[in-house]
Each structure stands twice: as C-alpha cells, then as structure tokens.
Amino acid sequence: GAGVSQSPSNKVTEKGKDVELRCDPISGHTALYWYRQSLGQGLEFLIYFQGNSAPDKSGLPSDRFSAERTGGSVSTLTIQRTQQEDSAVYLCASSSYPGLSTDTQYFGPGTRLTVL
Amino acid sequence: AQSVTQLDSQVPVFEEAPVELRCNYSSSVSVYLFWYVQYPNQGLQLLLKYLSGSTLVKGINGFEAEFNKSQTSFHLRKPSVHISDTAEYFCAVTGGGTSYGKLTFGQGTILTVHP
Numbered sequence: 001g002a003g004v005s006q007s008p009s010n011k012v013t014e015k016g017k018d019v020e021l022r023c024d025p026i027s028g029h030t031a032l033y034w035y036r037q038s039l040g041q042g043l044e045f046l047i048y049f050q051g052n053s054a055p056d057k058s059g060l061p062s063d064r065f066s067a068e069r070t071g072g073s074v075s076t077l078t079i080q081r082t083q084q085e086d087s088a089v090y091l092c093a094s095s096s097y098p099g100l101s102t103d104t105q106y107f108g109p110g111t112r113l114t115v116l
Numbered sequence: 117a118q119s120v121t122q123l124d125s126q127v128p129v130f131e132e133a134p135v136e137l138r139c140n141y142s143s144s145v146s147v148y149l150f151w152y153v154q155y156p157n158q159g160l161q162l163l164l165k166y167l168s169g170s171t172l173v174k175g176i177n178g179f180e181a182e183f184n185k186s187q188t189s190f191h192l193r194k195p196s197v198h199i200s201d202t203a204e205y206f207c208a209v210t211g212g213g214t215s216y217g218k219l220t221f222g223q224g225t226i227l228t229v230h231p
Contacts, residue, residue, distance in 0.1 A: 031217065033217075033219075035219075035221075042221060042222070043206060043208075043221035043224075045218050048218060091159060091160065095217060102167045102217075104162055104165065107152075107159035107160040108159050109157070109158055
C-alpha cells in the first residue's frame with residue numbers, strides 16, 4: 001500500500017513569508033508525528049497527533065510554528081514569518097497505535113525547506 | 117529525559133568488510149531502542165528495534181544489534197557490507213509509559229562503503 005507522502009518535496013521561500021507543509025499518513029494510522037532534520041540540530045521532535053488532537057507540542061521551536069490535523073488524516077505544518085534558521089528537512093511519520101511506544105513509525109520522504 | 121550518543125559521525129569501510137556503528141543511550145526509565153537508515157534524499161526506514169526479550173535483535177538487510185543494559189549501548193553490526201549499504205544511520209530511543217513513541221535520535225553516522 002501507499003506510504004507516508006509529503007508535499008511539496010522542496011520549498012524555497014523568502015524570509016518573512018509563511019509556508020505550509022503537508023503530510024498524508026498511511027491510511028488508518030491514527031498517530032502522526034512531525035520531526036525536523038537540520039545540520040546543526042540533527043533530528044528533532046516537533047509535535048505529535050493522536051487523531052486530530054495534539055497532546056504534545058513541546059518540540060515546536062516558537063509560536064511561529066503551528067500544526068493541525070483534520071479528519072484524523074492529513075496534517076499541515078505552518079511556519080509563519082519564516083527565518084533563515086527554519087531551513088531544514090521536515091519529516092512526517094505515522095503509526096498505527098497512538099500511545100504505544102513499541103509501535104513502528106513510518107516516515108515520509110520529507111520536505112526540504114530553504115529560507116533565503 | 118533520554119539522550120542518544122552515536123560515537124562516530126563517519127565510518128568508512130571497504131566492501132565485504134564487517135562494520136559496527138556505535139550507539140549509547142541514557143535514560144532514567146525503561147527504553148525501547150531503534151536503528152533507522154536514511155538513503156540519500158529519502159525518508160527514514162526502520163532497520164530493527166529492541167523492545168524486550170532477547171538482547172540480540174536481527175533486522176533487515178543482514179543487520180543486527182545487541183542491547184547491553186549494563187553498558188547502556190545498542191551497537192549495530194553487519195558481518196559483510198555492500199556498496200548499497202552506504203547511507204546515514206540513526207539510533208533512536210523512546211521510553212515506555214506515557215511517552216507514546218516520541219523518538220529521541222542520535223546525531224547520525226554516515227557509513228560509506230568503498231569498492
């Protein structure tokens with residue numbers, strides 16, 4: 001079946017602009033995660049969704065970052081007033097069983113964001 | 117809180133040679149441990165995971181890892197590597213209870229296999 005998909009694959013934007021990154025999880029997966037991969041910080045957790053709720057937003061770096069999930073499926077990560085330090089690859093993952101630490105997370109290919 | 121340290125940022129090796137990628141973790145609670153691989157311009161793919169039971173875990177593509185609680189290590193090994201194993205490898209940890217699977221990653225090890 002289809003894996004996790006993300007769009008766009010690449011996004012170049014100017015400093016100060018808003019961007020939206022989209023994640024389509026594997027069908028039926030109720031847990032969804034966003035991570036950020038950058039040269040300086042490595043792979044960092046951003047936010048976790050259980051269904052449409054986000055019990056843990058602790059990884060969002062500032063209030064310019066927000067995310068939502070609708071219909072228990074697609075998720076959108078929005079970055080407002082982008083800064084150069086936001087440049088990174090944003091990875092989305094999904095898994096079958098929310099709240100189960102042993103569950104396998106399946107990752108999408110990522111969106112490479114470049115802020116000029 | 118949990119943390120993961122991958123001791124080597126880069127590991128060069130010749131084809132058909134054995135390889136070990138080192139990972140140490142710290143945690144105040146029981147942990148579950150994972151190794152992921154990332155090929156160029158692709159997402160992360162799970163190689164193997166340790167949840168409980170046997171400390172030797174076998175994964176895909178001939179990789180295996182051994183959980184050592186006393187040394188807080190989870191090193192990844194392969195007895196004979198191929199060119200196609202060239203990739204970046206990430207060790208990750210998550211705790212039990214209410215941690216729901218939030219992964220904490222190491223900094224990654226770039227494995228380069230030379231002909």
